[in-house]
Every structure is written in structure tokens, then in C-alpha cells.
Amino acid sequence: xxxxxxTETSLDDNQKPxxxxxxxxxxxxxxxxxxxxxxxxxxxxxPLDPLKxxxxxxxxxxxxxxxxxxxxxxxxxxxxxxxxGSENEMCQRARKFAKRLHGRFNLPYHMMxxxxxxxxxxxxxxxxxxxxxxxxxxxDGLAAQMILExxxxxxx
Numbered sequence: 734x735x736x737x738x739x740t741e742t743s744l745d746d747n748q749k750p751x752x753x754x755x756x757x758x759x760x761x762x763x764x765x766x767x768x769x770x771x772x773x774x775x776x777x778x779x780p781l782d783p784l785k786x787x788x789x790x791x792x793x794x795x796x797x798x799x800x801x802x803x804x805x806x807x808x809x810x811x812x813x814x815x816x817x818g819s820e821n822e823m824c825q826r827a828r829k830f831a832k833r834l835h836g837r838f839n840l841p842y843h844m845m846x847x848x849x850x851x852x853x854x855x856x857x858x859x860x861x862x863x864x865x866x867x868x869x870x871x872x873d874g875l876a877a878q879m880i881l882e883x884x885x886x887x888x889x
Contacts, residue, residue, distance in 0.1 A: 757805040758881030759834075760847065760873050761813075761827040763789040766796075767873025769881050770803050776885040780874025789826055793837070800838055808834045811847030811880040845884045847876070 758778060760767030766786055771778030784795045810831040813823045831842040 755803065755805045756807050756809055756881060756884075757800065757803060758809045758811075758845075758877045758884070759830070760811045760877040760880055761823070761830045762786065762873060763826070765873050766791055766830075767875070767877035768799060769874055769877035770805070771878075771881040771885060773885060773889055776882065776889060778878045778881040778885070780878045783873040791830065796834070797837075805840065807840055808838075808842040809845050809881050809884045810834070810842060811877070812844040814846055814848055816848060843884060843888075845880050847880045 754773050756771050756773065756778075758767075758769040758771060764786055765783040767783050768781040769778040770781060781799065784799070785792055808831065810827055812827055813821070815821055828844065831844060834840070835842045
């Protein structure tokens with residue numbers, strides 16, 4: 734995965750990345766949103782069950798449940814740049830999602846370049862001999878884990 738941190742962050746409460754302890758990572762999609770929870774102390778994350786979305790609209794009740802359960806200090810949202818680093822429609826949607834997370838939960842967010850995260854997640858599943866039906870067996874949580882762990886590695 735290419736690992737460059739986007740400069741777009743929301744740090745309204747002056748919380749710097751190196752003070753964050755618990756972070757929810759998201760791999761935004763129009764039908765599913767991958768989620769992972771991570772800890773800055775270890776720099777590791779674990780995938781959670783993906784959340785459903787309808788035509789890019791997340792189920793905010795499910796997201797509220799996850800935020801309430803895990804009590805993160807911040808969010809990291811994958812930014813699906815094109816391979817040449819240019820932006821596309823999904824980048825706009827991912828940014829909108831991140832801004833809405835910030836607006837609803839008043840927590841800072843960080844955008845993380847996520848090029849190839851889903852591709853790498855599928856590769857890991859295949860390498861382990863896992864089921865290749867990725868519509869039924871989502872790799873979204875694994876992709877969110879990779880996004881978050883890359884963010885930790887580059888932020889700390």
C-alpha cells in the first residue's frame with residue numbers, strides 16, 4: 734500500500750496525532766464500510782465487522798453504536814486516490830464521510846492514502862487459502878486495519 738498521509742486533518746480541539754490513543758479506521762465504500770479499531774501505543778489494529786451503506790449513505794445508527802462501544806480519540810478515513818495520486822469521486826465521498834464523523838462525534842479525523850489497501854487485503858486472504866468470494870466474504874475490515882496500521886506507522 735502506498736503510504737502517504739493526506740494533509741487534510743481536523744484538529745479543532747488541538748489534539749495532535751501523537752497524543753491519540755484509540756482510533757477507529759474506516760475504509761469507505763458505497764455498499765460496505767470497513768472498520769477497524771487500533772491503539773497508538775502498539776501501532777496495531779484489528780478489523781471489526783463491516784457496516785452496511787446504501788448508495789454511499791452509511792447507517793449512522795450502526796456507526797454511533799461502534800463509536801459508543803469503542804470510544805475512540807480520533808478517526809482515520811482512507812482516501813482512495815488514483816494510482817497517479819489524482820483525486821476521484823470516491824475521494825470526495827470519503828472526505829464528506831470523514832467530515833460528517835467529525836460533525837456528529839466532535840472528534841478529530843485524519844485522511845490516509847489507501848491506494849491498494851483492498852487489493853492487498855484480498856491478496857492476504859488468498860495467500861492464507863481463504864474464500865475468494867469477496868462479495869460474501871468482505872475484506873473491508875482488513876483493508877481498514879491496513880489503512881490504520883499504515884497511519885500509525887507514519888504518524889508516530
